[in-house]
Each structure stands twice: as C-alpha cells, then as structure tokens.
Amino acid sequence: MSRNFIFSGLPVLQLIMLGLLAPIVSGVARQISAKLEGRQGAGVLQPYRELKKLFQKETLEPSTKSIFFTFAPYVLASTTAVISMAGPFLATENSFSSSSDLLSVVGLLFLGNIAVALAGLDTGTSFGGMGASRELTVSSLVEPTILVAIFALSIPAHSSNLGAIAAISLSKPNLIFAPGSLLALAAFVVVVLAEAKRFPVDNPSTHLELTMIHEAMLLEYSGPRLAVIEWASSLRLTILLGLIANLFFPIGLFRVGQAPILLLVSCLAFLIKVLLLGSILSLAEVFMAKLRLFRVPELLASSFILALLSVVTSYFFTATR
C-alpha cells in the first residue's frame, strides 16, 4: 500500500520540491559570487522576491506578437516541469519514469529552448533574432553532446532510461571510475554550463545587449510571463545540476521498496548535492571570463569529442568485460 502510494506520489513530490527549491539554488550561487567579489549580496531569498515582484507587475504586450510569443513561457515551464517529475531526482523510479528516457529528456530540454527562441524571433526585433540565432547555435551543439554523453552511461546500464542508469551507478559505485564515465562527466559538465546559460558561454546577469544570448530573446517580455520564464530557467539549472548529482554520484538516492524514512534522507542528500554543485559553479565562475561568441563552438566541439570518446571507450570496455 505505502509502496504504491510512494511510487505514484513521487512525481508530484519531485515537482513540488524542485519547483520550490529552484530559486534558492540560483540565490545561493549569486550570493556566493557576491561574497567572493567583495560585495554584500542581496541574500539567498532574492530570487523569490524578484519572482513575486514580476508576478505583480503589469504586462506590456508588443503590437507584433503572435500566439507563439504568448505561449512560449508556458511550453518552457511545462517541458521543464515534466522533466522534474520524471527524472531520477529523489528516487530511481516512479510512476512517471517511462518519460525519463534519455531521448525524451534531451528532447524536452530542446523543446523549451526552441519555444523561447521562437518567441525571440516572433516580435521581429534585431535583438530577439540575434538571441535566437545564438541560442540555437549553442544548443544545436549542446543537446547532441548531452545525448552522446548520457549514451555512454547507458551502454553499461543496457537502458537509456535515466532512472535505470542511476540505479546501475548506485549498485555498482566503481562504475563511476570507468574511463568512459569520467570522460562523459567532463563533457557533461561543460555542456551543463552552456545549457544553463552560465559562464563561460553566457552571462546570466549581463546588461549589455550585444553580449547576450539567453536574455536577448526575453527583452520584450514583462510581468507574470517573465516571472514564469525566470522560474523555469532556475528550475532548469536545478535539474541539470541534479542530473550531474544523481547520474554520476547517486549516493543516498531512494529506491522504491526501501523504508519510507529513507525518502527523507534522499531529499536531504539531493538538497546538499545540488547546493554543493551550485556553490562550486559560482566559485568557478568568479575565476572565469566569458568566452568570445566564436570561441564558444570550440569549447562545445571539444566537449562533443570528449563525449564521443566516452562512448567509444564504453563500447570497448563493456564489450571486453
């Protein structure tokens, strides 16, 4: 009874927990950078205040917008929410985990990117188009890399389901140190930075339009719709950090059938891991400069090659084992 209850309730629990947690992750990351740069910082709760402020503001609707501009934020939010329900964040499997397949997760991330890129093109401003073009340039190299890097992990797991991959790494912890997994981790970290619109690919707090990628597409948004986009973006960051955490270091991850109290441990472990990764991220960002736009593909291409190498090595190592 309780097993089934947990199994079917997990997606909702994951959505609530990740959805509430997401702004804190970016808050912590921002606060740490502020301290390291010698500033006071606005506190870890600042993202919540910003969301509240945006949600109460009036909305300006540009004259040239179409239905795609109106609905893009919701598609972004919905695809992100589906991933956070299906993915192996609190437990290896749940009632929704057939949708946490590698291809569908990468596809949903991509779908969210496209929705926003189309919204950027929709209003017909130069900055919107510029942002959309850059965004697609980056993500059409990033998504294949995510696909290939996780593919390397799915070969030893014999399944492309993220939950199954996490379960395998949980039962065979030494698999993390296989050369294929290490290469995949390196590739994955680079693309997570790009996908989450962080340094050295994009600057989330830039105010200079010509250097923007992600923000340039959102210039025409205001009010509650912008709040939805901001929330979804921080949820995406949490999800990506969560994937690093649970695919490569699934310590403490709950398995259905274990004592329910362990679910609490799993929540706590997830929180700690994600906050830790977020802090490392902001620590690294302080020492990094943003790359010139045309140097970015070099970085992404090298991470793609790392990912490809990781697949080749996993093929060889799994085959000879």
Place this chain on the structure above:
Amino acid sequence: MSNQAPLAVGTGMTPRSDDRLWYLTSSVLTVLIGVFGVAISLRMIFGSKISLSISSLLPLVGLHLSSDGLSGLFDLITSIVAITAGIYVYPYLAHSRSPRTTAAFIPLFVMTMLLVPMASSYYDFLFFWEAMALVSAVLVLANHTKTEALKAGMWYIFMSQVGFAMILGSLAYLSAHSPTGLLIGGSGALKGIPTLTKNIIFVFSFFGFASKSGQLPLHSWLPKAHPEAPTPVSALMSAAMVNLGIYGIIRVDIKGLGPAPIWWGVLIITIGATTAVYSALHSLVSSDIKRLLAWSTGENMGIVICALGTFEVLKSAHNLNIAQVALAGAILQLMGHSLFKSLGFISAGSVIASAGTRSLDSMGGIIHRNPISAVGFSIAALGATGLPLGAGFVGEWLLLQSLIHTLPTRSTVLNVLMPSAVGLLALTFGLAVAAMTKAFGVGMLSRPRSRGAAESAETPPWEAFTISIATLLCIGFSFNPAFVSKIVRSASQATLGVRTKGSVSILSHITLRGVGGSISPLNLGLSVVIGAILFASITEWRIRKKSRQLDVPLWACGSSQPSSKMQYNAVAFAQPLERIFNLVVATQESLGTEHADSDMLILQSASYERSNSDIFETRFFPVVARAMSNLSRLVQKGHSGKIRNYLIYGAIGFIIVLVVAR
C-alpha cells in the same frame, strides 16, 4: 548548357478556359487512385495476397503483380500521400496555371509509384521503376521555361539514369540466375552466384537505389529537382518517391541477396549517417523554403538508411531480436517522414502562393495573415526535428534503442562504427532542429519582410481543408503510433521472411520485448500539453486580473520602431553555425565596392554576394567528368572514319563473341 533547348514537354504557359476541367480531373483522379491504393494496400497488410498476371499486357514477359506486407507498407504510404497531395493538386494547378501535361502526368506518376512495390518479376520492377523516373522527370520539367527548372530537370534525368543503369545491370544478372525470375515470393532461390559477383551486385544496386533516396554521392538531383517541381509533385516526390529507393534496398539488397557479410551493413550505415549530417547542414543554410525541405528529405532518408544498416549488421551478428527494433525504427521513421513532409510541402506551397516568394528572407508574419498554413507548417517542422510530440520522435527513439543494445560485440569495427554513428546522428538531430526553427521562426513568425508577405491573402478554404487533414494525420501519428502497429509487424515479418514473435510492441506504450525499455509518446505529449495549459491558465488569469497594456510599440532596447529590414533574416540566423561548418557548406562571399573619388575614400555603392556550394558538385563531380571525357577522347581516336578500320573492329568483335559464346 543552352537554356533555350526546345523540349517537347508541356503545352506552354497560356491558360485556357477549359483548363480548369483538366485540373479538376487530375485532382479527382489522383485522390481516387489514392483511395483505391489505401484499400488494396490494407488488404495486402492484413494477409490476403494479391496477385495478377496478364501476359499480353507488357511485351516479352507480361505483367505480373504480387504482394506481401512490405509492398503493402510502401503502397499505403504512397496512397496516403497521394490523397493529401491530390486534394491540393486542383488549387495549386489553378493558381499557377500549369500546363495540361502536368495535370495529365500527376495521376500517372502516382500510378507508377503504386505499381513499383507490386511488381513481382525483375522485368516488371525495372519497367515500372523506369516509367516512374520518366514520368517524374516530365513533371520536374513542368516549368521548363525557367533556367533553374530546366537545369534541375537535366540533373534529375542524368542522375536517375545513372542510378537506373546500376540497378539494371545488377537486376539483369540476378534475374538470369533466379530460376523463377520472381522478385516477390521467389526469394531464397538465388543460387550459384560467386561471392565476388554478389558483392559487386550489392554495391551497384545499393548505390543505384540510394541515389533515388537522395544519398551521397548521387544525391545532388534531390535538392535541385524537388524545389523546382510543382508543389504537389514536390510533396509526392519527397514523401513517396524517395521511399521507393528504400524499398529497393530492402527488397533486393537485404531480402534478396542476403545473408550478408558484416561490411555490407557497415557500408550502409556509413552512407546513411554521412548523408544525414551533410544534408542537415545544407538544409540549415538554405534560404529557399522548398530547398530546405528537400535537403531535410535527404537527411531523413539518411536516418532511415542508417537504421537499415544497423538492422543488417545486427542480423549478420545473429541478434535478430534487436535487429527487429532497428527495422521497426526504420519503418516508423519512414512513415513519420512521409506524413510530416507532405504536410510541410503543402503548407509551404500555400504560403508561397500567397506571399509570392520562395525565399525565407522575403517572408515573415505569415502567422498573422495566414494562420492555418503557418500552424500546419509548425506541426511539420516539429516532426522534422525529431523532438518529442513530433512525428519523427518514435522512429529515432527506436533507432537509438537498437544502437544501445547492439552489445556485446567483440568486433573492433563495430565498436568504432556504432559510437560514430551515434555521434553523427546526434549532430544531425541538433542541426535539424536549428534548420526547422529557422524555417518556421524566420519564415512564418516575425514581421513581414516584403510587401508580398505583408499583403499575403488568407489560405483559401480548399487548401485549408487539405492542410487540416494532413495536420490531423501528423498529430494522430505522433501522439499514438499504436494505429500502425499491425502495419509495422507485417512489413517486418515480410522483410525477415520468417514468422517471429515481434520484439517491439506498439501500443499506448512502445515496449521492447526481451531487453526492456519502453516509452509512451501519448503520456509524454499529453503531460506537456496539459502542463502548458495549466501554467497558461493560471498566469493568463493573473495577467487579465492585473492591468495590461495591449499593442504597445516594440521596446527593442529603446530604439524607436525598428524597420522590418532590421530583423534577423534566414542567412543571418544560420551564419554562426555556417561559420563553424564552413568546411562542409563552402560559403563563398564577395564584397564589391565602388568609390566616388579617385583616392578611393568615398564609398559610392557596395554590393555583397554569397552562395553555398555542394562540395560534391564542385570537387567530386568535375573529377569524374574529366575522367569520362578523357576516356571518350580515347574512344574517339579509334573512330578514324575509315571503312577498313571498322571492318577490322567488326572482325575482332565477331571472334570475341565466338570465343565467349562457344
């Protein structure tokens, strides 16, 4: 090439009052053939064998038709495309005032395409194959007064004949060695062919058939001919005719010639994956909407061929269970592609007709003026990206599953090949998404970039009807592929030739038997849609409760109303990726400046030109052409024009014949 070459095709561009009757008849006939095709192909799929032999109808051997599940699959796809494209034939022909020849040849084209998979003997197959090529060549040349179309037609005729020669040679040999001369039902009877000959036949027939599907290196007719053909014909060619190349590969190379050595599969995967990436890149840099769709056809066929290669490799490794997964992937990708590509061409055709341009750089704002075509195009583009909720998703998922479960192998070749295929396919996936986002975002959304686009008329009701039907088919397929479960099973059993318990079950969940792994496009799609509706209703309710200002001028970072020329266009959008992959897409840019003064300080005017070239056309084909002309010069030397020399040749030839035929 002289572009005034007189061709006895078409009756000219002058419209006549009774032309409308021709157009209507053509449209109705095409739809009727399609309906009839659906009926008989469903019969083929659900078990009853269709066979027909009329020995008096074709010279020499007579007409022999037969069928199995495989013929059923290809005929069903062709028929469905024929119905949607057929409805569109009338409005298109009436709008473009096409020549009567076009009207007359469209139903004939559909007919020949339906007969190719039914041809039961080698002879019939070759006859219908060539008939299809010739009829479609006439259709490509419909607008032969335009230089571009004439050139495209020439390329098409040349390449399809080279492909046909390869197929003819190999099938003639097979036919001579087959006791029954039958292609369908007579398999397994090919005996006594030496291995070397078999390999040569495989290579020739594979490249011949692959050229029909737009695969490298004989691909370059596809992105030229498909855009120049009348739009319903483009839809038929891109969504139905290219499939028949795949049919030929399955029927002759995989089913007829097998069991295969492992390198056949390796060759197939290599060609498929390379073509997929190459075509995706060219699709990305195209600014002509039909050309972009045509390149995307080559890309999708590349994915299908890659899946067939995986099937072949796994079958050679006796891993029949996973091989079926790859085969199911190929079949679903094929079906999905036909559905979204016919929709893509029809909705693009409607946009082109109303905006008066094929160039994405002159479109924009279609969603406001012409919402049905724009939404239809968006569904087609979503399918072409292979993302969840699109028609291309399931096929790609199955292909990926088969690659994951290829293990364990100990073959070094496969351990290198499979990861590279995964990498190339992943890259294709990313590039296709960028290409389709560009096509839809720049072409259909944003502000109009030309007067034609700004004043484009609303979609006429007849076209809107066609687009809605095709859109519904596409959405139905992508959300619930369970409809086609039986079709996939019967086609894959016909391919394998043995009755097996299928390893893929396609219900509301697509499940792999034996290895585990399942996905539900329905659950995934519904949850995204419901989620978006929930988020939208909460937020939009909030927005309406608070104050909002409608129709405010664009902010655009404070610049006063930017002109529509200041938007990103298709070239600008693709520029960063084009720069990265410059080696492959070979962009040529030239900047010409004229100065007003002799010191060259004051600029008077500047011109900028750019183009992309197909590196196969600029690098590979000239080498072949030079070799051919050298060879022919050699032959020319023998032709001295003196009778005694010809007598000697005749005598030598006669002796050779005697020796060989002894």
